[in-house]
Amino acid sequence: MSREDVAAQPGGPGGPAAGAGDRPGPGAGSGGPAAPDEVVEAQWLALVVIILGAFMAILNNSLINVALPQLANFFGASTDQIQWVLTGYTLASAMVVPLSGFLGDRFGYKKSYLISVVLFVAASFLCSVAWSTSALIGFRILQGLAGGTLMPLSMTIIYKIIPRHQIGLALGIWGIASMAAPAVGPTFGGYLIQYFSWHLLFxxxxxxxxxAALFGMILLRETPIQTDLGFDTAxxxxxMVGTGTLLLALSDGQKEGWGSFYIVSLFFIAVSALSLLVWVELGTAKPLVDLRLxxxxxxxxxTITSSLVMVGLFGGVFLTPLYLxxxxxxxxxxxxxLLMPQALAMALMMPxxxxxxxxxxxxxxGVVGVLLLAAMTYHLHNxxxxxxxxxxxxxxxxxxxGIGLSMMPLTTSGMNALPPDTIGxxxxxxxxxxxxxxSFGIxxxxxxxxxxxxxxxxxxxDGVTIDSVPFAQLQAQVSAGLGQAGLDPATAAGGAAAVLAGLIQKEAVTRAVADTFMVASIPLFFALPLIFFLRSRPKAQPAHTGSPAASAAPAKAEG
Structure with missing residues (x-):
């Protein structure tokens, strides 16, 4: 076999690598006719099950974001205490993300996914009946432990059940969940809080x-299990320590002060733990965090390109609601x-x-999408x-x-370049x-x-002095308006000064938001040249032998 032939094989340096999605799909027999339509239908029905789980996890956080003031009032909690309803979930979910690959490989991706869904539902119910702030935070941490594995598990299952030639479309449809949930979350959450109860948020x-659990049991087929796979405890x-302390430092840095002993200590622990992690994992045969990838x-x-895009993307997610x-x-x-059209545009563009x-x-x-995203983010500095x-x-x-056009191709191109046993x-x-x-971007x-x-x-x-003519004219107008409202001259003059100070403060924040949008566009422009190093087009995969129904299609749960 020539070097060119080897390069064209899945996993070769010149062709797209075999992902788990390279399993025989419809019509992937030895050059024979396409598999029956029922196989294709089962695959897409299974995809709907995966989307349900992802939608549930993402919708939950977007619902809670708008409800923190009401939760603080209900439980009589301070702002710092109730913030842990979000922080606890974020830390817990981030710390268990690397565990998802081991769980799927060791116990099966179907079983791991279903257990995560059931635990998430149970934790959601417990959150709805929480009797105190501490109880709510504890149940949210439990919810985060389940939710943190849902997204990586669901992405890996898609690679297991969908043929390679349709993996882009499948991940695009799956991506609708990550875009539609934030679109409806704030509005739906505000509606539930305003007209019903916070219990319904959970x-x-x-x-x-x-x-998702019921149809997952019926439609998903269990993946091969590596019974000899040991757990990488170290x-x-x-x-867990490295990612947890790093995210906590990034979350609390602005509030506590970046130079405070607390934040510096967290960064020291994070850097030490992550440095040890690199050393330990590179010396482990089957590491939990496979840095050799x-x-x-x-x-x-x-990974680098999509991470740069995430920084710019979450800059807008953070800055736009603040401005509005x-x-x-x-x-x-x-x-x-007002934000819903943007999220709907993302969701429609994903498939x-x-x-x-x-x-x-x-x-x-990637180039068109990131360029559009960068240009519009920069344009928001106006x-x-x-x-x-x-x-x-x-x-x-x-x-x-731009987001919907670029995010899925940027992440999928990296996954497609890996062998099937490393996808999880x-x-x-x-x-x-x-x-x-x-988190770093925010x-x-x-x-x-x-x-x-x-x-x-x-x-x-500095540009608006109390002895300037424009300031005096504006103060006179505001004082006159307050005087017509029935205030005495002294009170009206003091009120006018307060109003003018508020206007100056609001103008300063507006200009600061515009400046920050300009900064948020910088990592997006940096990501553009890196996109050209990604593979340009997936090549057609060679025909596989074997029964397509046996290896690609989801079937009813065994046992």
Missing amino acids: LVNVPFGLL GFILS FKNPTFTIS ENIQGLSAMDTGL VSGKLFDKIGPVPL LALDTPNSWLTWVLVLRGL RASGLGNMVRQISA AALTTILQQRSAVQLSRIS
Whole structure:
């Protein structure tokens, strides 16, 4: 066999690597006719089951984000205490992400997925009946332990059940869950809080979870189990300590102060644990966190590129609601309605990009999508106090189209470059890196926002002096208005000064948000040249022998 022939084989340096999705699909027999339509239908029905689980996990967090003030009032908790409802879930979910690959390989991906779904549903019910802040935080941590494995497990199962030539479309459809849930979450959560009860924020997960578990038992087929696979205890402990302390430091850094003993200690523990993790895992035959996967250049570039995109993406997720609620005074529900077109654009573009990925590969989609995302993120630096919502909506929709067009190809190209027995570990590793990147992006942009707010406030204050003519005219107008409202001259003058100070503060924050959007576009522009190093187009896979129904199609649960 020539070098070119070897390169064209799955896993060869010149052709797309065999993923778990290379299992024989419909029509993948020895050149024979396509498999029956029932096999294809079963595959797509199984995909719906996977989407239900992913949708449930993502919807839950977007519901809770808007409900923290109401939860604090109900339990009589402080802001710092109730924030742990989010922080506890985030830390727990991040720490167990690397565990997903081991669980699937050792106990089977179907069993691991179903147990995660059931645990998530049980934790959701417990959250709905929580009797105190501590109980709610504890149940949310349990929920995070289950939810952290759902996304990587579901992605790996897709590679197990969908033929390679349709994997892009399948992941695009799966990606709808990650886009549609944030679209409806804030609005739906605000509606439930306003007209019903906070208990429903958690109970709403129950029907989705029960449907996912029921149909998963029927439609998903168990994957091969590696009974001799040992548990990497040292790797697990080090990864939990390293990722947990790092995310906690990034979460609390702005509040506690980046130079405080608490934050510096967390960073020291994180760096020490992660350094030891690298040393331990590179010396372990079957590591929990398989860092050797980064020897594959396509997977490495894919991970770096998608991580840079996550930084810019979550910058918008963080900054846009802040601008709409704090500057323009919109409610959480109205903010959710205004952001919904962007999320719907992302959701609609995901299956389109998946279909195109199967035909033209990741490079054209990634370049166009990331360029559109970067340009629109940079364009948001034009925000002002009186920016029309219609203008903002169109910019965000174009931004959403860029996200939907690029995210799936960037992540999938790296997964496709790996052998089938590493897909589970690669999914967990990639998700962990991207989650840390998103947390780092939010922390960095929060710090930049605070610094730019101070700079802009100082700059505006220096330009608006109390003895300037414009200031005197504006103060006179505000005082006159307050006087007509029945206030005495002294009170009206004091009120006018307070109003003017508030306007200056709001203008400073608006300019700071605009500056931070410009900074958020930088990692997106840096990601653009890296995309050209990804494989341009997946080649057709050679025909496989064997029964397609036996290896690719999900069937009824055995036993």
